[in-house]
Amino acid sequence: MPQTNLLNAHTDQTVLVAPDGCFAETVTEIEHYTDSLFRFRITRSASFRFRSGEFVMIGLPGEAPVWRAYSIASPNWDDTLEFYSIKVPGGPLTERLQHIQPGDTIWMRRKATGTLVTDALLPGKRLWMFATGTGIAPFASIIRDPESYEKFDRLILVQGCRFVAELAYGKALAVALADDPLIGEMAAGRFQLITATTREDSPITGRLTTCLENGRIEAAADTVLDPATDRAMICGSMAMLESMSEMLQERGLSEGSNARPADFVIEKAFVG
Ligand code: A2P
Numbered sequence: 001m002p003q004t005n006l007l008n009a010h011t012d013q014t015v016l017v018a019p020d021g022c023f024a025e026t027v028t029e030i031e032h033y034t035d036s037l038f039r040f041r042i043t044r045s046a047s048f049r050f051r052s053g054e055f056v057m058i059g060l061p062g063e064a065p066v067w068r069a070y071s072i073a074s075p076n077w078d079d080t081l082e083f084y085s086i087k088v089p090g091g092p093l094t095e096r097l098q099h100i101q102p103g104d105t106i107w108m109r110r111k112a113t114g115t116l117v118t119d120a121l122l123p124g125k126r127l128w129m130f131a132t133g134t135g136i137a138p139f140a141s142i143i144r145d146p147e148s149y150e151k152f153d154r155l156i157l158v159q160g161c162r163f164v165a166e167l168a169y170g171k172a173l174a175v176a177l178a179d180d181p182l183i184g185e186m187a188a189g190r191f192q193l194i195t196a197t198t199r200e201d202s203p204i205t206g207r208l209t210t211c212l213e214n215g216r217i218e219a220a221a222d223t224v225l226d227p228a229t230d231r232a233m234i235c236g237s238m239a240m241l242e243s244m245s246e247m248l249q250e251r252g253l254s255e256g257s258n259a260r261p262a263d264f265v266i267e268k269a270f271v272g
Pocket of ligand 1: 160
């Protein structure tokens with residue numbers, strides 16, 4: 001796609017014109033958590049609409065832009081957009097993305113989509129969100145959306161990582177949620193973060209599948225996952241999606257979609 005770059009007369013900076021069907025957004029904030037994990041925020045065009053939990057394709061301006069699906073980690077009412085990313089060594093997008101600075105341009109396709117939305121679930125009492133690694137991103141959006149608290153009595157976010165340091169983003173989210181002027185009061189006593197690690201000891205050690213099977217997760221939540229009243233969402237690697245889906249099906253939950261809401265949903269398009 002041919003690009004024309006314009007010169008902004010006020011700032012003397014080059015303005016990169018986005019390809020058709022894309023927004024050109026500006027990086028506003030970056031925070032690095034570990035050598036391989038970071039989050040960033042970008043501006044949000046007024047016409048961009050999405051449902052909390054959806055993903056969008058993003059890319060960096062260049063000769064041959066590489067596009068990747070990124071879950072939007074901020075809720076749909078927020079006036080900027082947050083993303084949480086892994087740095088893949090040699091990865092065609094993240095090798096460059098990890099070096100972005102405030103003021104840089106990010107391209108974002110105009111249409112958001114995805115199945116990790118409360119609309120794809122039948123009404124229920126408790127919402128369990130199971131994430132490994134950067135799979136927490138869509139849930140960072142959902143737990144900050146008042147609509148989630150209107151639809152469910154309790155929101156239980158369960159994140160599994162290899163190492164304790166990789167849990168920092170989720171823990172910071174939980175702390176910030178309590179102080180949030182919009183959500184804090186709604187979430188009080190109704191939101192819970194449960195964490196587990198596999199390659200370092202922590203209060204819950206083991207894979208999410210193992211810890212669901214051995215009752216550690218339900219003990220931490222002080223409740224049992226009841227297919228009659230509980231709904232679930234899963235986000236992580238393909239192997240994790242498969243094993244978690246199988247476990248939930250064995251417990252009597254059936255998989256839903258936007259077209260046919262049911263008891264749990266997964267996101268296959270997710271890229272970390
Ligand atoms: P493990 O350390 O035993 O591989 P990754 O970074 O590879 O995506 O893994 C993130 C977390 O997900 C790790 O704690 C990893 O455990 C765990 N994991 C990997 N595969 C599965 C699976 N099939 N079911 C549940 N958890 C998994």
